[in-house]
Amino acid sequence: METNFESIRGAIQLTRQLASRVNTLSPSTTLAITAKAKEMKASGIDVIGLGAGEPDYNTPDNIIEAAYTSMKEGKTKYTPSGGLPTLKDAVIAKLENDQGLHYLRNEIMIGIGAKHVLYTLFQVMINPGDEVIIPSPYWVSYPEQVKLAGGVPVHIEGKPEAHFKVTAEQIHDAVTEKTKAIIINSPGNPTGMIYSEDELNQIANVCKEKDLWIISDEIYEKLIYGDEKHVSIAQLSEDAKKRTLIINGVSKSHSMTGWRIGYIAGDATVVGAMTNLASHSTSNPTTTSQYAAIEAYNGPQDAVETMRKDFESRLDRVYPQLAAIPGFKVIKPQGAFYLLPEVTEAMEKTGFANVDDFAEALLTKANVAVIPGSGFGSPNTIRLSYATSIELIEEAIRRIHSFVKEKWRI
Incomplete structure (x- = not known):
């Protein structure tokens, strides 16, 4: 017990030594959810992560080759x-x-x-x-x-x-x-x-x-x-x-x-x-x-257009599936690779007081990682990325749909 008090006292002293500007920072919601999802996946749980803020494509080969060539030429x-x-x-x-x-x-x-x-x-x-x-x-x-x-x-x-x-x-x-x-x-x-x-x-x-x-x-x-x-x-x-x-x-x-x-x-x-x-x-x-x-x-821009077309195809497929979930109101996006459904009714009907708890339950109960909109200044929404395979996105939406239907209170 004495050691615990010493640890707390030490932590307080360290905090006082930090610059005040960093004490005002809010932790990244995106990174926190992603880290927990990776931890669950590492322990053998079948988690589908829809928090990604990056394309699931590899960098085009011509770009990788140019980087490699520059290193071989001594441009380091x-x-x-x-x-x-x-x-x-x-x-x-x-x-x-x-x-x-x-x-x-x-x-x-x-x-x-x-x-x-x-x-x-x-x-x-x-x-x-x-x-x-x-x-x-x-x-x-x-x-x-x-x-x-x-x-x-x-x-x-x-x-x-x-x-x-x-x-x-x-x-x-x-x-x-x-x-x-x-x-x-x-x-x-x-x-x-x-x-x-x-x-x-x-x-x-x-x-x-x-x-x-x-x-x-x-x-x-x-x-x-x-x-x-x-x-x-x-x-x-x-x-x-x-x-x-x-x-x-x-x-x-x-x-x-x-x-x-x-x-x-x-x-x-x-x-x-x-x-x-x-x-x-x-x-x-x-x-x-x-x-x-x-x-x-x-260099050539073909890979850029290929990726854009694929993202558009994924969006066209999964948008109606997401919009069909009870209590989800979804505006079809015009760009990027995110969907931002408004989930106020879904939260209320499934017994969650806020979007953070709702996202936590989707992760721990439905094994789907989404980002709560509170981190984006939008406390009644969740963000889903479709920068992953269409099979995984559709399976994730099925899991979310099943979770909401199961928890729905008449």
């Missing part, structure tokens, strides 16, 4: 902090070809994945007390990264009836004298929803009126379905381009999540500050991964 040394000039040129060409946007090398920085690029951006942009508008549902790391920079996340709700998107009026009403930026994620994680050109135009007008930075996370731009198309808000006008900082990378588009290459395109002063910070923190993105990314952008 330091590079400039902001990335290889040849990779910057590949990004510039991609933005010109895909969006008709023209950038110079000093307006591009290569980072260690889009997540680290965002982190670095907030570190150079945000002063203590600055507010950043974050539409919800949101990707889990946005508010945490803003807080780490000393900023204040300001959440505005994208309601299900608005397809989880926020309006220009909501943004206008949320702006204060402390507001510095807004984050737009289209296609979105966890919603899969896409902002139309008209919606983006209205948002751009508010940002011009209120003089806001626009942080445009476009990491899922290649995964779009049906007749939808990706529009970058930076395309809409010279003013929109001037205030937009595009975040993107090869993780989702080319199934290169583990290679950790992302980029920012935008204002040269901001990009320069980020590059300076990187020079004192990371030195440079992994050299081999940069050569792989050059091939990803400059």
Whole structure:
């Protein structure tokens, strides 16, 4: 007993020694669920994980070969902090070809994945007390990264009836004298929803009126379905381009999540500050991964389209199956590889007070790992990824359906 008290006392003392900024962080719901699912699977339980935030495809062979060749040629040394000039040129060409946007090398920085690029951006942009508008549902790391920079996340709700998107009026009403930026994620994680050109135009007008930075996370731009198309808000006008900082990378588009290459395109002063910070923190993105990314952008794009078509086919098959579960209300997403059903009625009818408990029961009783929407600022939803085999997705949905029917209270 005495030892326990000593352990507690020691833990408290250690906590006091930590920087206060890290004590404000919320643990990653996604990682926690994934870790528990892996633990169960390792113990022999037949768990199906639908929490994956990455494609289940391997990186295309031509990209792997380019990486291997670069190593054999001795390209294994330091590079400039902001990335290889040849990779910057590949990004510039991609933005010109895909969006008709023209950038110079000093307006591009290569980072260690889009997540680290965002982190670095907030570190150079945000002063203590600055507010950043974050539409919800949101990707889990946005508010945490803003807080780490000393900023204040300001959440505005994208309601299900608005397809989880926020309006220009909501943004206008949320702006204060402390507001510095807004984050737009289209296609979105966890919603899969896409902002139309008209919606983006209205948002751009508010940002011009209120003089806001626009942080445009476009990491899922290649995964779009049906007749939808990706529009970058930076395309809409010279003013929109001037205030937009595009975040993107090869993780989702080319199934290169583990290679950790992302980029920012935008204002040269901001990009320069980020590059300076990187020079004192990371030195440079992994050299081999940069050569792989050059091939990803400059090489054939057939594998990108093959993967997109497969994800669309999976979505078309599993969407009606998920929507048929009692108490599930599902809006068909337009992009990415997630489904975000609203499950309020299912929770109530199966005796669960909140979505965290509901997701926990799906994991421990139905052996299906999903991510509770509470981690995304959407407390009445769960996120399911269809970035796994169609057989596993359909079996997981059957298990969820059976669980809900069995627990349903008349």
